[in-house]
Structure formats: structure tokens, C-alpha cells
Amino acid sequence: QQQVKQSPQSLIVQKGGISIINCAYENTAFDYFPWYQQFPGKGPALLIAIRPDVSEKKEGRFTISFNKSAKQFSLHIMDSQPGDSATYFCAASRGDNYGQNFVFGPGTRLSVLP
């Protein structure tokens, strides 16, 4: 119930292409879903986040799509660039009970080829 599944484990995309990473959860009490970007040797950095009252959120080249009934959400990176090469983690938490810890997916290693 606490697990967040993430796929694919690794992804290779050509420059300019679309990168898509998918996550799924079981706990219906989750209501805050952030995505984090992590470069080697660095801490995770918040990229974009969504709450389940909307089905999509876009910030620049990054879009989250959320399907509440399927308990799935995905990250789309448009016009992928070599600088986007990093590991991406989805996460989930219970926003109604402030301060709950995040449950992270296992990560997707993205490589964008020049």
C-alpha cells in the first residue's frame, strides 16, 4: 500500500524528443505527487508537483499527467535536451496530514543523446 512503482528503469531519448516516465501508486490517501530530478553526486531537486484535483500541470517543458481513477501519474519532458540527463524520481505523500514523509519510486535514469 505504501509502494510507488516507476517505469522505465532507464530511458534513452534523442535530443528534441519526448521523454515519458510513468508512476503508479496504491494508497488512495496520497494526494500530493512531486517529481524530483537528481544529478550524480547531488541532492534531489523539486521539478514539478501535482495534486489530484487537476489532471494535468505544465511548467515550461515539463508536464505532469494525472489519472486519479487509475492511480497513475506521468512526467513528460518535451524537447528533451542533453542537460536533462539525470535520474528522475516520482514520489507521493498524504497532503491532508501535514508532514507525512514522501514515498519515492525507484527512479528512472534518463539519457538524452546529442
Added chain:
Amino acid sequence: NAGVMQNPRHLVRRRGQEARLRCSPMKGHSHVYWYRQLPEEGLKFMVYLQKENIIDESGMPKERFSAEFPKEGPSILRIQQVVRGDSAAYFCASSPPRGGRSYNEQFFGPGTRLTVL
């Protein structure tokens, strides 16, 4: 506006020694979380603290690990009698007080990479 600070960035200990990891949250943040990341894996929650209180330690190993967040000073994650399996990156995150727009957001520090020889 400084972000979350962690030190040391790298820590090498021999088996049986103690490791102390420090975390200073972002200015204005009063909630601190500790996560552990094993190589090639995601982050696993360990403990959530507010000033002088442990709120949730459900992810902490029952022995050898402890955490505190005193009224003054940084949060400390302490690992006693370290073993090789403790080798990992330990990340601290902080979040703002409840009531703001970003109260769910957690901001991560650069991590402490612990190596146990």
C-alpha cells in the same frame, strides 16, 4: 537565501565507529526529514522531526540509529557502531510551516556520503 545545508559532504568511518551527520534546514523551515539512498536505488524515509520532537521514526532501524533536532542548532543523525551496510548517501530535507502554499514541498540538501571501511 541559503538552501538546506548538510555536513560533512563525505564521511569515512571504520566498522564500529560512530557517524554524526548534520543538517541545517532552510531559513524559516521547522520540519526536517532524513532519507537514505543506497547506490542505484531510490530514497527511503527514515525519520521526521520538528524542533525538539520526533514525529515519525517508522523508517529508522531499531538499533544504532538515532536522530534529534534541538531547539538550537542543526538536526543530527547519529549512527553508532557503523557496519559496511550503512554505507549510503544520507539526505536531509526541510519543509515550511503549515498553512503556506508550499507546505507539502520538501527541499533537499546535497547529502552526506558515508563510506564504512
